[in-house]
Amino acid sequence: MPLEVLFFGAGAIGAFYASRVARNANTNVSVVCRSNYSAVKASGFQITSSQYGDYNWTPTRTFNSPESARKSGVNWDFVVVSTKALPNVSDDSKLLEGLVGPKTAVVLIQNGLGVERPYSQRFPQATILSAVTIASCAQPSNGHIKHNRWTRINVGPYFSDSSPSAEVKAKPTAQNQTFVDLLLKGGIKDAIADTHEKxxxxxxxxxxxxxxxxxxxxxxxxxxxxxxxxxxxxxxxxxxxxxxxxxxxxxxxxxxxxxxxxxxxxxxxxxxxxxxxxxxxxxxxxxxxxxxxxxxxxxxxxxxxxxxxxxxxxxxxxxxxxxxxxxxxxxxxxxxxxxxxxx
Ligand SMILES: NC(=O)c1ccc[n+]([C@@H]2O[C@H](COP(=O)([O-])OP(=O)(O)OC[C@H]3O[C@@H](n4cnc5c(N)ncnc54)[C@H](OP(=O)(O)O)[C@@H]3O)[C@@H](O)[C@H]2O)c1
Missing domain, CATH: 1.10.1040.10 (N-(1-d-carboxylethyl)-l-norvaline Dehydrogenase; domain 2)
Incomplete structure (x- = not known):
């Protein structure tokens, strides 16, 4: 069975990392788009990068909403959230209801602090992986992703409990390493697996x-x-x-x-x-x-x-x-x- 990865919010950062994860064998990478949906559905993404060259990438499935991703019935291994984090405008964790199953790890590639809390509160049984990137990407037009420079991404499991037991830590730590391996094999040489505290x-x-x-x-x-x-x-x-x-x-x-x-x-x-x-x-x-x-x-x-x-x-x-x-x-x-x- 292939690994199933869903990127929710396929803008500048999400589409860039999705296109790298998609380089892995036996891995399906799908996206939920919004304003770029028609362009991506018609012609996929065009990525421009001085480091990786210019290439086209067509996601395994392109959805226009979380609802249509839900209807696909896929059991996701990873749901990667790469929307802008605007908790004062919308609680995006609510949009993931029905997409996070018993085996799903939710990965947050977003700037800021406290972004994990709404997800760990809504999905207390799910693994939450927290990711910080210093990459610089833009989407100058719908579906065109410009990778400007840098690729470093640190990923670590997030625990709401201040001192989780070794047993509680084991599964999220393994899922964290699997996700970092997907990035490394996708050519992100400075993808780093960290602990919660680091x-x-x-x-x-x-x-x-x-x-x-x-x-x-x-x-x-x-x-x-x-x-x-x-x-x-x-x-x-x-x-x-x-x-x-x-x-x-x-x-x-x-x-x-x-x-x-x-x-x-x-x-x-x-x-x-x-x-x-x-x-x-x-x-x-x-x-x-x-x-x-x-x-x-x-x-x-x-x-x-x-x-x-x-x-x-x-x-x-x-x-x-x-x-x-x-x-x-x-x-x-x-x-x-x-x-x-x-x-
Ligand atoms: N860009 C960078 O170089 C960079 C570097 C480091 C960290 N970051 C961080 O990465 C995160 C993402 O930034 P970004 O620059 O990639 O932002 P972005 O280009 O605006 O991408 C976010 C994407 O999420 C989509 N989205 C938002 N809500 C959605 C919904 N309900 N359903 C479907 N799609 C939805 C947006 O669609 P619409 O276009 O329709 O709004 C957009 O395509 C932010 O936290 C940012 O601070 C970015």
């Missing part, structure tokens, strides 16, 4: 970068990471946010960062040299009039720290300002749609 620290470390650069890029009027890190005053601000996150994370997770995780200064030094001119995802979303992943990148880290008695005032300031900016813009959009005057 993966949570990887998430926090990425938050240090995303939560400092992304909101600041929006609030400073559309700056690139390079421009901000080369500006003396903004660079101090970025370093302050990163250090706040990097000193709080070990206290929340209960483990120090292992050796080899870049310091705030090292991150800034390498960002100053990044002349690609690329903009952080939150800025692209803001400029495109889309909702930003504010809750998982700013709100959840603040709340997780608060639950343990720690405040992050720099993060809280960014969160409060940007949340209100987004609220005002959404209100303005609604007002414009009604043909009203400027609020």
């Amino acid at each position: 993966l949570q620290l990887v998430r926090w470390h990425k938050i240090a970068i995303n939560a400092s650069m992304n909101p600041s890029a929006v609030l400073s009027g559309g700056s690139t990471n390079e421009a901000m890190s080369n500006d003396p005053e903004l660079s101090r601000h970025l370093q302050g946010v990163m250090e706040e996150v990097l000193t709080t994370a070990p206290k929340v997770v209960g483990k120090p960062f292992p050796a080899g995780f870049a310091t705030a200064e090292q991150i800034l030094r390498s960002t100053r040299k990044n002349t690609s001119g690329s903009k952080p995802s939150m800025l692209l979303d803001w400029e495109g009039g889309k909702l930003m992943e504010l809750e998982v990148i700013l709100g959840n880290p603040i709340r997780l720290a608060r639950e343990k008695g720690y405040e992050m005032p720099r993060m809280q300031t960014l969160y409060a300002l940007l949340k209100m900016a987004e609220k005002n813009r959404e209100a303005q959009k609604q007002n414009d749609a009604k043909g009203g005057s400027k609020l």
